[in-house]
Amino acid sequence: MPLSKAKIGETYKIKGIEGKDKVKKFLFTLGCFEGQEITLISKLAGNYVVNIKDSRYAMDENMAKSIVLSA
Amino acid sequence: MVKMTLTGNADKVGKEMSEKMSLMKIAIAGNPNSGKTTVFNAITGKTEFAGNWPGVTIAKKEAFLKKKFNPYRTAIKIVDLPGTYSIVPFTGEEAITRDFILGEAPDVIINIVDGANISRSLFFTTQLLELGIPVVIAINKSDIVSKRGDAVDLEALSKELCCSVIPITASTEKGLNDLMREAIRAGKEEKPQTAPDFPVNNSDDEDMARQKFVDEIVEKCMVKKRDATKINLYDKIDRIVAHKWLGLPIFFAVMWAVFSFSIGGLGGYLSEYFNEVVFGEIVPDAVNRFLEGLNINPLLQALIVDGVIGGVGAVIGFLPLIMILFFCLALLEDSGYMARVALVFDRFFKKIGLSGKSIIPMIVGSGCAIPGVMATRTIEDVNEKRMTTILTPFVPCGAKLPIIALFSAVFFPDKGWVGPSMYLIAITIIVIGGLLLKKIFVWENTSQFILELPEYKLPSMKYAFWQMFEKAKAFILKATTIILVSNTLVWFAQAFGWNFRPVEDQGLSILATLGRAIAPLLIPLGFVGWQLAAAAITGFIAKENVVATLAVLLSVASEEALNVPGSALTQFFTPVTAFAYLVFNLFTPPCFAAIGAMNSEMGSKKWLFRALAFQLGVGYTLAMLASQAGSLIMYGKPASGFVPAIGVSILIFTGVVIMIRKAEVKRIKLGVEV
Known part of the structure; x- marks a missing residue:
C-alpha cells in the first residue's frame, strides 16, 4: 500500500521506496527507507505531513505514492 | 589527496603550510535548519540572514571569530556552510558543502546537530568523522530537548563518536564559549579525527550499515520521553494555517497586515514625516541658507539642493517604511510560518509546473530579488528552477517599495488598498505567467516536493531588530552611493544641453533628448512625457532611482514636496495612468544587479534573454491594459495613445499565439504532455 492511502494518525513500516535513485537516496538520509517507521500526521492542502524519526516533513502526492508501506 | 601534496612542488606546499600556521579555519556544517547561521552570527558578530526554514543559507559565508571567543592572537576564520542531510549532494546548494569540506580542508569542523532530531543528524555526522578532520559536535536547541523531557548522555555519545560533544542553545548563546574553546x-592539537568503526555486511550497502550504526548509538545514548508520532499542538496549528481552504486566506491576511502596517500604517506615517518635513523643509532650507551665506555659484547650489538632497532625500525618506517592513518580515520568517506557506502554495504551483519550493525564492525576493533569484539553487528540477528565476523578480522587492509608497501617497491618499494590492497583482502575474511559460516552452515537470516542517517558535525580537538595522544600513549605503551618483548624473543631464552649457528650458537638456528617444515606446501605455521614460530607465540601475529621478526633474517645476496629494506628479498622470506607471515599474525586468543574478542562475544567455523578454512583455502588456482599459472604465474614455495600444495588443497577441502553436508542434514531436 502506498503512503497516499495510509490512515491519519497511524504508524506504518516502510516496505520500500519506488522511483528515482536520487530521490531514494535523499529519503534515505532522512531515515525514510525499508524497515523504518513512518507516521501520517495530517493531509494538508494536497500534501502529506509525515513523521520520520523525530521530524515532520510535508511531501506532495507524487512522493507519497512512491513510499510503499507494509499493509 | 596525499598523492597530490607529494607531487606538488615544494614551494606550494611550503606556502600552504605557512598559511595554515597563521590562520585557523573552522567550518560549521550540519543539517538544514539546525541553526548553523545563528551560531555563525553569534560567534562572529555578523548579521547573516537566518530564517526558520531549511535551506536559507545558499552560499558559504566567511567571517573572523569575535575576540570574545578567541583567547589567542592568531586570527580564526569561521565558515558557515549551507545545510545538508548527507555528504553526497542532492541539490546544487548541498554540493557546495561537500566541495568545501573536501577541497578546502578546514582545521576543525563544528558539526551542529539538531537536538530536536539527533538520530537523523548523526548520519551526516558519521560522514564528517570519516574525513580525518577534527570534529566537534554541538548539540543545538538543547533547551527544546530538555523541555521535551528527553535526555542525551553526552559522555557516552562523545565516547561512541570519538569527539567532543558540547550542548548549546544558539539563540541565547548558551554554551558557545565552551564550544569555541573546544574547537580551538x-x-x-591537529590530531586527525578517528573515523567511527562500523561493520559493513555483504548484504547491506555502506549507507545501510551507517544508519544501523547511528540507530545503535541513539539507542545507547538517548532517553526519549516524547512520542514524536503523536499529534501535538503544532500539528493542530498546521491543520489550520495550511488548511486546504483557510491556508490561502490566512496567508493573504498576514501579508496584508504586514504590508499595510509598513506602507500605510506606522511606516507610512514616519515616511511622510521624513519626506515632507525633514527632507522637504528642514534639510533643504538649512542647506540653502548655509550655501547662500557662502555666496556659492547658484548652479552648484541647485546641484546640491535639487540634485543630491532632492533625489537622495526622496529615497531616504522612505527608510522608516523599509525598516518596519523588514522588521515584520524577520518576525514572520523566524516563527516557522514560511515553511507552511510553501505547503499551501504547492497545490497551486503544481498546476503551473512549479512546486512549493518555488515559494521560498519568492518570499526572499520580497526583500531583494538578488538573494531571491539565488535561492532558486535549492530547486533540483532545471525547468522549475528556470521558471522560478523568471517569476521571482515579479515580487515587489524592498527597492520598489518607495515607488509604491510615493504613488499611493500622491494619487490614492485615502485608499489603503493600493499598496498591498501590488503584492496581490504580483501573485496573480506569477500564476498567469507560469501558465503562459508552460505553454510557450516545452518542458516536462518531474519534480517531487518534500520539505521539512520546522517547529514553530516565538520569534526573536533581538534578531528582528538586528535584521532591521542591517537592512537600514544597506539601504543608506545604497542611497549614498549608487543612487547619489546616478542622481548627480541625472541632475547634470537635465540641467545641461549637448553643448555642455546650462539650459534655460529643461526640455532642451541632454536627458530630455534621451528620454524622447525612448518615450514613443510608452505612448501606447498612456504615458506622455520624456520625464517618465527617463525615470523608468534610471530605475534599471536601482529601482529607487525612479523616485529619485522624478524628484530631481520635478523639483525645478515645483517647490512642493513630491509625495503629497496633488504634487507636481499630477501634471503627468490621472490616478489610473499613475497606477499603470506603478505597474510598469514594478513588473518589467528588475534592476541590473538582479539581472546579473538571473544570468548566473540561468547559466545560459539564451535563457536570460528569454526571461528578460518575458518580463518586459508581461510588465508592458499589463501596464497598457491597466492604463487603457482602466481609463475606459473609470473615465468613460481611453488614455492617450489608444490607437497605437490596439496595434501593439494585436501584435503581442499574435506573437503569443504563434509561440504557443510552435510549442504544441514541438510537444507532439517529442511526445511530451502538458
Missing part, C-alpha cells in the same frame, strides 16, 4: 583546542 582541537584545531591546535
Whole structure:
C-alpha cells in the first residue's frame, strides 16, 4: 500500500521506496527507507505531513505514492 | 589527496603550510535548519540572514571569530556552510558543502546537530568523522530537548563518536564559549579525527550499515520521553494555517497586515514625516541658507539642493517604511510560518509546473530579488528552477517599495488598498505567467516536493531588530552611493544641453533628448512625457532611482514636496495612468544587479534573454491594459495613445499565439504532455 492511502494518525513500516535513485537516496538520509517507521500526521492542502524519526516533513502526492508501506 | 601534496612542488606546499600556521579555519556544517547561521552570527558578530526554514543559507559565508571567543592572537576564520542531510549532494546548494569540506580542508569542523532530531543528524555526522578532520559536535536547541523531557548522555555519545560533544542553545548563546574553546583546542592539537568503526555486511550497502550504526548509538545514548508520532499542538496549528481552504486566506491576511502596517500604517506615517518635513523643509532650507551665506555659484547650489538632497532625500525618506517592513518580515520568517506557506502554495504551483519550493525564492525576493533569484539553487528540477528565476523578480522587492509608497501617497491618499494590492497583482502575474511559460516552452515537470516542517517558535525580537538595522544600513549605503551618483548624473543631464552649457528650458537638456528617444515606446501605455521614460530607465540601475529621478526633474517645476496629494506628479498622470506607471515599474525586468543574478542562475544567455523578454512583455502588456482599459472604465474614455495600444495588443497577441502553436508542434514531436 502506498503512503497516499495510509490512515491519519497511524504508524506504518516502510516496505520500500519506488522511483528515482536520487530521490531514494535523499529519503534515505532522512531515515525514510525499508524497515523504518513512518507516521501520517495530517493531509494538508494536497500534501502529506509525515513523521520520520523525530521530524515532520510535508511531501506532495507524487512522493507519497512512491513510499510503499507494509499493509 | 596525499598523492597530490607529494607531487606538488615544494614551494606550494611550503606556502600552504605557512598559511595554515597563521590562520585557523573552522567550518560549521550540519543539517538544514539546525541553526548553523545563528551560531555563525553569534560567534562572529555578523548579521547573516537566518530564517526558520531549511535551506536559507545558499552560499558559504566567511567571517573572523569575535575576540570574545578567541583567547589567542592568531586570527580564526569561521565558515558557515549551507545545510545538508548527507555528504553526497542532492541539490546544487548541498554540493557546495561537500566541495568545501573536501577541497578546502578546514582545521576543525563544528558539526551542529539538531537536538530536536539527533538520530537523523548523526548520519551526516558519521560522514564528517570519516574525513580525518577534527570534529566537534554541538548539540543545538538543547533547551527544546530538555523541555521535551528527553535526555542525551553526552559522555557516552562523545565516547561512541570519538569527539567532543558540547550542548548549546544558539539563540541565547548558551554554551558557545565552551564550544569555541573546544574547537580551538582541537584545531591546535591537529590530531586527525578517528573515523567511527562500523561493520559493513555483504548484504547491506555502506549507507545501510551507517544508519544501523547511528540507530545503535541513539539507542545507547538517548532517553526519549516524547512520542514524536503523536499529534501535538503544532500539528493542530498546521491543520489550520495550511488548511486546504483557510491556508490561502490566512496567508493573504498576514501579508496584508504586514504590508499595510509598513506602507500605510506606522511606516507610512514616519515616511511622510521624513519626506515632507525633514527632507522637504528642514534639510533643504538649512542647506540653502548655509550655501547662500557662502555666496556659492547658484548652479552648484541647485546641484546640491535639487540634485543630491532632492533625489537622495526622496529615497531616504522612505527608510522608516523599509525598516518596519523588514522588521515584520524577520518576525514572520523566524516563527516557522514560511515553511507552511510553501505547503499551501504547492497545490497551486503544481498546476503551473512549479512546486512549493518555488515559494521560498519568492518570499526572499520580497526583500531583494538578488538573494531571491539565488535561492532558486535549492530547486533540483532545471525547468522549475528556470521558471522560478523568471517569476521571482515579479515580487515587489524592498527597492520598489518607495515607488509604491510615493504613488499611493500622491494619487490614492485615502485608499489603503493600493499598496498591498501590488503584492496581490504580483501573485496573480506569477500564476498567469507560469501558465503562459508552460505553454510557450516545452518542458516536462518531474519534480517531487518534500520539505521539512520546522517547529514553530516565538520569534526573536533581538534578531528582528538586528535584521532591521542591517537592512537600514544597506539601504543608506545604497542611497549614498549608487543612487547619489546616478542622481548627480541625472541632475547634470537635465540641467545641461549637448553643448555642455546650462539650459534655460529643461526640455532642451541632454536627458530630455534621451528620454524622447525612448518615450514613443510608452505612448501606447498612456504615458506622455520624456520625464517618465527617463525615470523608468534610471530605475534599471536601482529601482529607487525612479523616485529619485522624478524628484530631481520635478523639483525645478515645483517647490512642493513630491509625495503629497496633488504634487507636481499630477501634471503627468490621472490616478489610473499613475497606477499603470506603478505597474510598469514594478513588473518589467528588475534592476541590473538582479539581472546579473538571473544570468548566473540561468547559466545560459539564451535563457536570460528569454526571461528578460518575458518580463518586459508581461510588465508592458499589463501596464497598457491597466492604463487603457482602466481609463475606459473609470473615465468613460481611453488614455492617450489608444490607437497605437490596439496595434501593439494585436501584435503581442499574435506573437503569443504563434509561440504557443510552435510549442504544441514541438510537444507532439517529442511526445511530451502538458
